[in-house]
Amino acid sequence: MTELTSxxxxxxxxxxxxxxxxxxxxxxxxxxEAVLFAQQGAKVVIxxxxxxxxxxxARLGSAGHFVRxxxxxxxxxxxxxxxxxxxxxRIDVLVNNAGVYKPASLRETDMALWDLHxxxxxxxxxxxxxxxxxxxxxxxxxxxxxxxSNAGMNNVPGIFAYASxxxxxxxxxxxAASELASLGIRVNSVHPGVIDTPMLGKNTPERLKFxxxxxxxxxxxxxxxxxxxxxxxxxxxxxxxxxxxxxxxxGIG
Numbered sequence: 001m002t003e004l005t006s007x008x009x010x011x012x013x014x015x016x017x018x019x020x021x022x023x024x025x026x027x028x029x030x031x032x033e034a035v036l037f038a039q040q041g042a043k044v045v046i047x048x049x050x051x052x053x054x055x056x057x058a059r060l061g062s063a064g065h066f067v068r069x070x071x072x073x074x075x076x077x078x079x080x081x082x083x084x085x086x087x088x089x090r091i092d093v094l095v096n097n098a099g100v101y102k103p104a105s106l107r108e109t110d111m112a113l114w115d116l117h118x119x120x121x122x123x124x125x126x127x128x129x130x131x132x133x134x135x136x137x138x139x140x141x142x143x144x145x146x147x148x149s150n151a152g153m154n155n156v157p158g159i160f161a162y163a164s165x166x167x168x169x170x171x172x173x174x175x176a177a178s179e180l181a182s183l184g185i186r187v188n189s190v191h192p193g194v195i196d197t198p199m200l201g202k203n204t205p206e207r208l209k210f211x212x213x214x215x216x217x218x219x220x221x222x223x224x225x226x227x228x229x230x231x232x233x234x235x236x237x238x239x240x241x242x243x244x245x246x247x248x249x250x251g252i253g
Contacts, residue, residue: 013235016041019088020234021080023071023128024098026053028197029147032223033095033230038063040231043088047071047080048098071098071124077131085135092142093234094132096125096169099147101199103207106160114161121165122172129176133185141184145233146173147226150193150249158207166191170245177243186242188233193249196220216251 020037024030026048034044038060046053046060047069057064067083070076084091100120104113125146136142151159152166170189177187194200194211200220203211212220229248232238247253 013231013237014041015093015231015235018092018234019043019045019084019090020093020095021045021047021084021091021128021132022095022097023047023069023124026050026056028199029192029195029223029226029230030095030097031056032227033097034060034064036224036227036231037093037234040235042093045080045084045088069098071096071128072119074127077127081131081135090139091132091135092139094128094136094142094144095230095234096128096144096146097230098124099149099199101159101162101202103159103202104161105158109161117161117165121162122168125169125172129172129180129187133176133180133183136185137183142186143234143238144176144180144185144187145230146187146189147230148173148189148191148245150191150247150252152189153191153245153247154252173245174243181242186233186238188238188241188244188246190226190229190233191245191247191249192221192226193247193252194220195226196222214252215249219250221248221250 020042022030022034025034025046034046037044043063045065046057047067054066057066065087067080069080146169148169149166151163152170156163173187173189226248
């Protein structure tokens with residue numbers, strides 16, 4: 001019985017024949033997601049403003065494709081959709097992973113910093129969901145996973161623009177899940193805590209120590225641990241889950 005159950009679970013997580021677009025996939029969580037998806041059989045379009053995303057795509061061989069992408073630009077989204085459909089014929093999964101993090105309090109936040117977080121963390125999710133929904137509707141549905149943050153669920157001081165944008169992603173996910181359900185499109189949000197990625201370098205040692213002490217499990221999370229949750233939400237294993245918000249934060253809550 002155990003062997004049969006294991007086989008069934010592996011089949012449910014199988015991404016064979018699925019095509020996924022993952023933004024911000026040149027490093028960190030996005031790169032881990034791209035590699036894991038490809039290992040499970042998916043074709044993966046890696047997008048990033050950073051050209052090093054091409055190296056990740058090359059590692060995936062014929063299953064990978066890189067598109068340089070400013071996620072805050074409508075024209076760039078049009079090009080991502082065009083290249084994805086031209087190369088792989090369909091879009092089944094969108095992971096809105098791209099993000100920016102520059103800590104500052106409300107009074108320290110100027111218009112430029114606010115606009116940066118809005119464009120990369122919030123506007124990009126709107127543009128991506130709208131673009132992917134049109135493509136997914138033509139092939140019977142799909143899954144959209146929006147990467148928010150634990151800071152989008154809690155009162156975390158000193159990161160006003162970042163946290164505000166991540167709260168917005170949480171709300172946008174709920175609304176989109178309701179609107180797109182009839183098209184067979186599921187929309188869920190993932191809320192990572194303190195994950196060991198290059199983004200952590202934006203923190204002062206004091207702030208990083210403050211974050212680490214908040215974690216009941218007493219360790220940082222890994223990109224692979226986030227990627228495993230994203231894979232679950234992208235796969236058929238989560239076929240009756242939409243509008244959910246799931247933390248992966250070592251118990252911060």
